[in-house]
Amino acid sequence: MTGARRVVVKVGSSSLTTAAGGIDPARVSGLVDVLAKTRAAEQEVVLVSSGAIAAGLSPLGLAKRPRALAKQQAAASVGQGLLVHRYTDELARHGIIAGQVLLTVDDLNRRAHYRNADATLSTLLDLGVLPIVNENDTVATSEIRFGDNDRLAALVAHLVKADLLVLLSDVDALYDAPPSQQGSQRIDEVASLADLAGVTIGKAGAAGVGTGGMVTKLEAARIAVEDGVPVVLTSAAQAEAALAGETVGTLFHAVGKRRPARLLWLQHATEAVGSITVDAGAVAAIRKRGASLLAAGITGSSGAFHVGDPVDVVDPSGVAVARGLVNYDADEIPRLAGRSSGYLEANLGAAYGREVIHRDDLVVL
Missing domain, CATH: 3.40.1160.10 (Acetylglutamate kinase-like)
Known part of the structure; x- marks a missing residue:
């Protein structure tokens, strides 16, 4: 001291x-x-x-x-x-x-x-x-x-x-x-x-x-x-x-x-403006392997968020496990959910092959 x-x-x-x-x-x-x-x-x-x-x-x-x-x-x-x-x-x-x-x-x-x-x-x-x-x-x-x-x-x-x-x-x-x-x-x-x-x-x-x-x-x-x-x-x-x-x-x-x-700042000084629900595999990848959030692990979302907004990542039971800055608007999430990055890039364009939330913009709660 x-x-x-x-x-x-x-x-x-x-x-x-x-x-x-x-x-x-x-x-x-x-x-x-x-x-x-x-x-x-x-x-x-x-x-x-x-x-x-x-x-x-x-x-x-x-x-x-x-x-x-x-x-x-x-x-x-x-x-x-x-x-x-x-x-x-x-x-x-x-x-x-x-x-x-x-x-x-x-x-x-x-x-x-x-x-x-x-x-x-x-x-x-x-x-x-x-x-x-x-x-x-x-x-x-x-x-x-x-x-x-x-x-x-x-x-x-x-x-x-x-x-x-x-x-x-x-x-x-x-x-x-x-x-x-x-x-x-x-x-x-x-x-x-x-x-x-x-x-x-x-x-x-x-x-x-x-x-x-x-x-x-x-x-x-x-x-x-x-x-x-x-x-x-x-x-x-x-x-x-x-x-x-x-x-x-x-x-x-x-x-x-x-x-x-x-x-x-992301963990303690922001308020989430929406949430993205993910499956158990995505939860494990984020918590144990320090992975980014990919579209393949998403099962749903809520809220009217936009690119760059803080959103909570919640597990299947609705418990927030992480918070991050999202790379897509809320209205884009439904067509991304459950799809692999390769599929999205091939069918929607190169811009859709990126992470939904990059690890550098994600903090485990």
Whole structure:
């Protein structure tokens, strides 16, 4: 951990604001002091910060996070400026420039937008700026959201090729049951995802200003560690100790190897717009032999997808086994299904001899 060159730190709303809404200056100041100390140790930092909606509650006279999307967006519009202004002032005390980066799901769903976000964050880091990332709650709709900034943080960690992801919340570690439950035991390390079997997860905190909980943090940890990024989960109060490499919180060891950004994007940052059903032979070829998806193994399809769209490859029982970028429109699939590449090329033309999904554009789920 102390050798991590680039660290992504995610902090939740409840760790930055009062229960009634509004920014807690002391909490923000304390977090910034920790981040500045990390920067002074020649480690690059990207901050993924929740809190925009929560920060806007008090100025708008709202007692709690509203359910109506329009009111959430209004609170985010007011609160985002207040939040970034506070970060900017606090970082300036340490001679650090803050850079705001607001993302929506669409920015990571679309390959061109994903690459642009990558270039922007890389340039900010090269210039010595500390990027502050948040979901763009002002324009995001309920249908296209990350769900919580924990998942966004895991995706950003891969986007910037981070060496470590630190998730800060109001809970000091992962427990095998809700911490308030008598007899619950703290889990210091998770060596593999199998270690989570039997862990009972509680609901989001009672402060009423955040949207996450341990469920979203474990999902973020899974995304990160499966692609080679270790994760530390702890409370904001222990942020300094965690970033200094002390044994606080829960350490999730990386269980996979870092994969190409294209495959990460395809698995974790896209939503399938359709599906292609394949037979058992095609499933085995994809899973065991790393094969492309050929027309011969297709038995059906659904959805109105087009060339280049992400689609799920599902087995005969309807379970998604892979996701890939398709080389044909949906209306072409029926006449291709079950046919060999040689037959298609001879009868429909050379263009139809290619794979339905090439292996380089396919990720096993």
